[in-house]
Amino acid sequence: MTDAVLKRVAIRKYTAEKVSEDDIKALIAAFQASPCGMHQADVMQMTVVEDENLLSEIEQVTSNACYNAPLLFIINVKKGNEFGERDASVAAENLMVEAATLNLGSVYLMNAANVLNSAKSLEQKLEVPEDFETSVIVACGHAAEQPNDDRSNRYKVVRK
Template identity: 30%
Template sequence: MNAIFKRRSIRKYTGEKVSEELLKKLLEAAMAAPSAGNQQVWEFIVVRDRKVLEDITKVHPYAQMLKEAGAAIVVCADISREKYKNYWVQDCAAATENILIEAEYLGLGAVWLGVHPVEERVRGIKDLFKLPKDVYPLSIISIGHPAEKKEPANRFDENKIHYDRW
C-alpha cells in the first residue's frame, strides 16, 4: 500500500534508459487491472526512441518532460474487441493507474498525460503512431529514473465521504 500513498507525478528524469525488465513489470501491472466483463481491450505502445518521444511533445502540449524521460507507454484500446461499449475508458484508466503505482514501487518516476477525450490530442497520437481505425489512445505515461523527489501528499478529506445518502 505504501506505493499508493507515496506515488507522485514525477516530471524530471535523469535521462537514463528504463530497462526492458522494468518495462515488462510495468506492463504486467497494467494487464493485472480489472476490466469490464474481463474484456481486456487495452493495447500498449512502449516508446524508447528519443525522436519519437520528442515527436509526442509536438502533439501533446503538456508532455515536455518526455524530452528527458527514459521511456513512455501509450495506453490504447481496440474498441473492435469491446463487449461492453464505452467501458474501454475505465479499463484503460485502471491499467494506467496500475502502471503509475508499479513505477513508484520499482523506484521509477512517472506521470499520467491525458490524451482522450481531447480530440486534437487523440488525432495527433493516432496519426503519429499510425493507429488502426478502431484503436484509440487514452493516455501516455512518461517514465524515467527520477531527478526530483516529492513528499507524499495526504489527500484524504473526511468532508468528501457520505454514508448511506448524500
C-alpha cells in the same frame, strides 16, 4: 495500505537515465494484470515507446506535455466501447503503482493523449488501429524531483 500506493506521486521531471529492460517487463506485467470490464480484453492495448526519435516527435506534437520522460506507455481503447476508458485508467494506475514499487516516477497524462488522437501520421507510426484511440499516456522514468505533498486528507470522506 501498501507503501507503493502511498509512495506514488505525479512526477513531471525526469533524468535522462533509461529504464532497465527488467523494469519495463515488470511494468508491462502490471498492465497485463489490469482488470477489464466484462472480460473484454480486446478493447484495450498499449504501445510502449522508448525510441528517442518517437519520444521526441511525441513531445513536439504534444508541446512537451510528456515532460521528456524516457519511457511512455500509450494506452489505447476501442472507440465507443463503454469500458475502454475506465479500463485504461485502471491499467494506468497499475503502471504507476508498479513504477513506484520500482523506485521510478510516473504521471498520468490525458491532455497529451487527446492531442495524440489528432496526430494521425504519428498514430500510424505507433501502430494504433483505426478503430482505437488513445485514452491515456503514462510517462515514466527516473525522477529528477520528488514532490512533497501531503495527501492524507485530500478528499472528503463520508462514513455511515
